[in-house]
Amino acid sequence: MAINLNRSEAVIREKRLKSIIGYTGTVKDILEKTKSGCLKNRSRSFTQTTNxxxxxxxxxxxxxxxxxxxxxxxxxxxxxxxxxxxxxxxxxxxxxxxxxxxxxxxxxxxxxxxxxxxxxxxxxxxxxxxxxxxxxxxxxxxxxxxxxxxxxxxxxxxxxxxxxxxxxxxxxxxxxxxxxWASGFDAAFQALLTRIIKPPVKKRPELVNLINFTASGSEIIKKIFDRLGLVPQFGIPFSSIDEISRMSEAAATISVCGTLGGYFGNALEQKYGVPYVTALQPHGIKGIEDWLRNLGSILNKEKEVEEYISEMQETIKPELSKLREKLKGKRAVVGMGPSFSHNYIRLLEEFGIDVVWGLSWHYDALHDHGGCPSCTLELEKSEKDVNISVNDQQNHELVNILRKYKPDIFIGRHPGQSVWAIKMGIPSIMVGDEYSAFGYEGTIEFGYRILDEITNSNLAKNLSKRITLPYTEWWLEQEEFTFLEREAK
Ligand code: SF4
The missing domain is CATH 3.40.50.1980 (Nitrogenase molybdenum iron protein domain)
Structure with missing residues (x-):
């Protein structure tokens, strides 16, 4: 569906992207249902607060x-x-x-x-x-x-x-x-696209719009882009109205998060011909390579990208295999927004970690470029079919999943979730910074962070001994999706 920039309101994700907030199954199942047009939202008879x-x-x-x-x-x-x-x-x-x-x-x-x-x-x-x-x-x-x-x-x-x-x-x-709640990002972008961004005065072939949250990785991005002869324009946070108004002059738009950047990138492409790079997120080895290769092929920088990739592959090889040896077979539960969740499942599996459950806060059956989310399609290629659910930040479901699967670690992206794992004695990482696990060096650093958490789990263990969960024994004995509507046969 083309993005309509003639109106001040963005079309909500449920209508535009067939997005849902309730589901349980596997990666292959959700994609099969998505592709056949049979994916339906399963509502809840009870919900806790959400965003x-x-x-x-x-x-x-x-x-x-x-x-x-x-x-x-x-x-x-x-x-x-x-x-x-x-x-x-x-x-x-x-x-x-x-x-x-x-x-x-x-x-x-x-x-x-x-x-x-x-x-x-x-x-x-x-x-x-x-x-x-x-x-x-x-x-x-x-x-x-x-x-x-x-x-x-x-x-x-x-x-x-x-x-x-x-x-x-x-x-x-x-x-x-x-x-x-991610519809709020689209509402913000609709306001910028319809009222702030101006037609280009001149095209800037070196400029790439990089849609992100904090731009905490700006130094590493500048270093990589410099090698490719490119200059990043970070946005939207920490940029000015003038900088945003000139984003139509860029040669391409790319994002660190598919859930965040797709609406803006596709609309800018539609209105001003600035290509939007659809790729995996730049987390993990496969992620950064896909992200850079897709950027490179749009901007004719394939040679420079390949040189960077082979240099970095060599550099991190020893550390990566050391990490794989130590992390192989560890079990993890992931809980994040949809793009982050499915990209981080891939990243963890790259370390040899067994992801026993992946939760995402919602699921976009489509992306604004028209296809299924590339991170979910990438997971489908694997022989393993990962258990997933679409959870709308429902902690009661998360708690029972953690109780059932007893993972070695929980990786979350919102403090309101990660804290529950720690209270249950499960080491947990809260990925607040979108540049955690970014690129080659970030992947290695993140691998060591996981290793540290798993090998020194005393904080979680000691906290769990002193904390009583607010859930009753009745709930803790229930199947985790008791309140989720049954699937129609
Ligand atoms: S749902 Fe959001 S906008 Fe509506 S009352 Fe609650 S906080 Fe306010």
Whole structure:
């Protein structure tokens, strides 16, 4: 389905990518169902809390260095701004920048607002954001409350924009719009694509847009790209409105996360002809090689890429085989967003680790380029059929999976999950940094991190002796998918 940039709202993932949040089975089974068009979401009769798409959109846009976000919502909808602020400061620290907080204002919608409408407070908040932060653009994010009462955001932001003279851009990301919180990334990108990115003034054949979260790996990327005669433009976090507005001038777009970058990359290709590189994520050996080879073939850098690959393969060979010897046969459970989860399953299997279960928070049956996710297709090639589930961050399912499989390690990408494994005495790694296991050196480093965790598991063991899980014995004895709707025969 072509991405529609003539509207201010992004089409949600359930409709665009046939995404689901409930499933249990195997890699080969989910792909068979995907390809035959029979994949259906299985709903839950009980759910714990999960994330909402407005958090994703707000976090992502609030890290643009010279923009502001106005969240038109009750104050609780902005509670995850605390995490966004910590992440922003961490990124500033890494760059030796002066520390400042994210530029975010909430309209504090009350009962009265929900009865009489929120135009007045929203307009006041936009003016306040302009006065306080002097931004180059203001993004207005919506909430369930603003959508339910039907505030006409489009017309109001237009009025405000005419008065203050900078882009005031609506971002339609209310939580009830989509069950998939990654839809919030698409909502943020829709705002950038429709209102911030300008047509190219001149094409820059050396420039590559690199869509990521923190750009913590910027030094290694610059080093590799320099060898290829390329220059990365990291985004969207820690870039400016001006830098983002010129992303149409790049020679290609690539991402470290398929779930994150696909919408932006494909839309930029569609609108401005900037090719989007579809590849495995650059984690693990197969990942980095596929990522670089696909980039190289689009930009005619095949020779330089092959030289780099053969040099690095030689460099890491001894360490990699040492690690494989030590990690072979260890058992792991993985729990991450869909692209990270299926890419990390591959990475762990490259070390000879047996992944006994892979959870992903949702699953996109398609990607915006039209095919199935390449990371899942890559797993399908293996003789082994990995057990997987689509879990929507449901900790009660995770806890019973961990109890059942008793892995040597749990690898997660969200602190709200990894902590449960540790409480159960299972060593755990929280991959908060998207450049963990990036490329050759990162893969080796990550292998040693796993080895350290497995060989020194005292923290997890000691914690588990002192912690009582909040789940009852009744639940702990249940089959892990008791609350998941049965599959139709
Ligand atoms: S789901 Fe709705 S009410 Fe809850 S945080 Fe998200 S936008 Fe706010």
């Amino acid at each position: 909402c798409s407005s958090g994703c959109a707000q976090f992502y846009l609030s890290t643009i260095t010279d923009a502001a976000v106005v969240n038109h919502a009750p104050i609780g909808c902005l509670s995850d701004a605390v995490g966004a602020d910590v992440g922003y400061k961490w990124g500033q620290n890494m760059r030796n920048w002066e520390k400042k907080s994210i530029n975010v204002i909430n309209t504090n919608m009350s009962e009265e607002t929900t009865v009489f409408g929120g135009r007045k407070i929203l307009k006041a908040a936009i003016f306040e954001a302009y006065r306080r932060f002097k931004p180059k653009a203001i993004f207005v994010t919506t909430s369930c409350a603003s959508a339910i009462i039907g505030d006409d955001i489009d017309s109001l932001v237009q009025e405000a924009e005419e008065e203050i003279g900078i882009p005031v851009v609506p971002v339609f990301c209310e939580g009830f719009r989509s069950q998939i």
